[in-house]
Amino acid sequence: MKNKVIWLGLSFLMAAAMLVASCATSTTTSTSINTSNTSTTSTTNTTSTITKTSTTTPTTTATTGNWWDKLGTPQYGGTVILRLNKDIARFDLVSGTGQCSITGAYMQDLFADDWTLDPSVFSYNITWRPPNYVKGLLAESWEFTDPTTWVVHLHQGIHWQNIPPVNGREFTADDVVYQYDRMLGLGDGFTTPSLSETGVPSWQSLVSITANDKYTVAFKWETSNVEFILDTMFAFDDANFMVAPEAVKEWGDLSDWHHAMGTGPFILQDFISGSSATLIKNPNYWGYDERYPQNKLPYVDSLKYLIMPDDATALSAMRAGKIDAIDGISATDAQSMKKTNPEILQISIPLPECLSLDPRYDKAPFTDIKVRQALQMSIDLKGIADNYYNGTATPYPSSLTSEYEPGWGFPYEEWPQDLKDQYAYNPTAAKKLLSDAGYSNGFKTNIVANAGGDISVLQIVQSEFAAVNVDMVITTMDNVSWQSFVRGRKFNQMAFSPSGSFLGLSYDPIRQLQQFMTTNSGDWTSVSDPVFDAFYPKALAANDVDAVKQVLIDANKYVAEQHFCLSLLQPMTYSLCQPWLKGFNGQNFSISGFMGPPLIGFYGARFWTVGH
Numbered sequence: 001m002k003n004k005v006i007w008l009g010l011s012f013l014m015a016a017a018m019l020v021a022s023c024a025t026s027t028t029t030s031t032s033i034n035t036s037n038t039s040t041t042s043t044t045n046t047t048s049t050i051t052k053t054s055t056t057t058p059t060t061t062a063t064t065g066n067w068w069d070k071l072g073t074p075q076y077g078g079t080v081i082l083r084l085n086k087d088i089a090r091f092d093l094v095s096g097t098g099q100c101s102i103t104g105a106y107m108q109d110l111f112a113d114d115w116t117l118d119p120s121v122f123s124y125n126i127t128w129r130p131p132n133y134v135k136g137l138l139a140e141s142w143e144f145t146d147p148t149t150w151v152v153h154l155h156q157g158i159h160w161q162n163i164p165p166v167n168g169r170e171f172t173a174d175d176v177v178y179q180y181d182r183m184l185g186l187g188d189g190f191t192t193p194s195l196s197e198t199g200v201p202s203w204q205s206l207v208s209i210t211a212n213d214k215y216t217v218a219f220k221w222e223t224s225n226v227e228f229i230l231d232t233m234f235a236f237d238d239a240n241f242m243v244a245p246e247a248v249k250e251w252g253d254l255s256d257w258h259h260a261m262g263t264g265p266f267i268l269q270d271f272i273s274g275s276s277a278t279l280i281k282n283p284n285y286w287g288y289d290e291r292y293p294q295n296k297l298p299y300v301d302s303l304k305y306l307i308m309p310d311d312a313t314a315l316s317a318m319r320a321g322k323i324d325a326i327d328g329i330s331a332t333d334a335q336s337m338k339k340t341n342p343e344i345l346q347i348s349i350p351l352p353e354c355l356s357l358d359p360r361y362d363k364a365p366f367t368d369i370k371v372r373q374a375l376q377m378s379i380d381l382k383g384i385a386d387n388y389y390n391g392t393a394t395p396y397p398s399s400l401t402s403e404y405e406p407g408w409g410f411p412y413e414e415w416p417q418d419l420k421d422q423y424a425y426n427p428t429a430a431k432k433l434l435s436d437a438g439y440s441n442g443f444k445t446n447i448v449a450n451a452g453g454d455i456s457v458l459q460i461v462q463s464e465f466a467a468v469n470v471d472m473v474i475t476t477m478d479n480v481s482w483q484s485f486v487r488g489r490k491f492n493q494m495a496f497s498p499s500g501s502f503l504g505l506s507y508d509p510i511r512q513l514q515q516f517m518t519t520n521s522g523d524w525t526s527v528s529d530p531v532f533d534a535f536y537p538k539a540l541a542a543n544d545v546d547a548v549k550q551v552l553i554d555a556n557k558y559v560a561e562q563h564f565c566l567s568l569l570q571p572m573t574y575s576l577c578q579p580w581l582k583g584f585n586g587q588n589f590s591i592s593g594f595m596g597p598p599l600i601g602f603y604g605a606r607f608w609t610v611g612h
Helices: 004-023 069-071 171-184 227-236 245-251 311-319 332-341 369-377 382-388 416-422 427-436 453-466 480-489 535-540 546-562 602-606
Strands: 038-043 049-056 079-084 112-113 132-135 140-145 151-156 205-215 216-221 264-272 277-283 302-307 327-328 345-350 357-359 443-450 469-475 495-498 572-577
Touching: 038 427, 049 311, 079 311, 079 327, 079 572, 112 602, 132 140, 132 264, 151 171, 171 205, 171 245, 216 495, 227 546, 245 427, 264 302, 311 327, 332 345, 332 572, 369 427, 382 453, 416 535, 416 546, 443 480, 453 469, 469 480
Parallel strands: 079 302, 443 469, 443 495
Antiparallel strands: 038 049, 049 140, 112 132, 140 151, 151 216, 205 216, 264 277, 277 302, 327 572, 345 572, 357 495
16 A cells, blocks of 8 residues: 555654664674574465475684674673653453553564564564564464464573573473463363453464473464464464463472563562662573574673652663663653753654543444534544644544554545545534534533553543543543443543553554454443454455455445444654664564563673673
């Protein structure tokens, strides 16, 4: 699709990524290097042409001219210090949702990002990883042996950390089977899924997982939809991070941080609730740097998290050089940092989801689409983009899929004019719609807002609602209370999440079709619409990627037409990086830790520091 807005946004991200590289030390390395050797074999099934990707450690030969040479020679030693904006609430992936976790530092996924890929090609700045940009981590290669059977071959010689009760034994296919059985209730004594309510639907099509031999695992699916299978397996999902069976059998769960262990590059040495978490180098880690295959990982001696809920405190520590990188920073704070500390690198990252006001679809007055349309038309998105975000956010509404997933969804530029008109700022038309709906004098409403969100932008909307005689009271709650109140559907009007909720999604496309499904217990808007419910099974039944894309286009159009949520904007946030930290270009591995267990261990093992 020719979408100028998308490509402008991506260009902005890519330019920021290259800024990091260009601002880094220009010292080039004379070390003999070779990139990862990837062989691709086509295997055809009924869905599409599938690739079997095999990543191996190549023989070291002298090569020059790699894009990463400008970053300088990797160095060993030192500590990377990061900031957490919430206390760590879980060390076992079966417990809790929406809670802070650092499990990705010591547990590992079967798959990871391509460390050798130039950020100008794909920067990994959003949650979704297109399948062609995913590489093996614990997995060495994968293939479809028939339309519904996906086989994964593990790297040999991977060992668990040398911690009782697993004691450094080799990682095998039986461990993979145990992990998925535990998380999905598929066997090994586990009969019910242990995932959060939002994670279960993606896995319902997985029938079984079997160890064919010591290093081979077969996943059997009900669907033959390749896009769905790969997106599910490659996602940042709790089910995909390997847990030691002996640890679970010994302690029942891993909620005590002293029981933290995995196959990863770091070992959790110390945790002080509300203060810090310290991880030290795993001396027996099996991994090597794909850019420098002779270099054993990790480079740094330790990885430390400082728990700082207050942004002002964290930014002060960043200014003083006490933190190496920080993410989720607002445009205003980033601009302020640029004035005081121009040496600190700044990378723009789109918010993972569009900010939105989420009404209870089953409660008056929001059961009337005219009311939802009227409230949308009373919001001046362009004015907010220009005056509040100072031009750093595109002034367009979102439907289901983010504009930062090119080739997917239904970007605003392609909307028909009559649909664009429903999102255009028009208080006069909004008042008429309210009158037609029986609210000629307006109405009173309320919104429950997470205190960690942007309350200022919500206050702007509050004043714009007042201009059409809608009196909205804002009630704020701390994150824990908000999660319980909103996810429990105890609110009766609207909710406001700190990082977006149901629009402008930047994760795997097919899973987006679960958002407003009647069966989705995580949809606090309580939408129940048979038209929308039909999109997900239709996508699963699609026989090629283009057919899946068309279903997503149709779903996006329908969500925009029905105004399930009131769209605000998808602003940029900023990741800040000290000039001495090498390798960071804003990759979405969640420095904050809030997203659960993504790739902090993968990237943390490959970062290094210079002169600090």
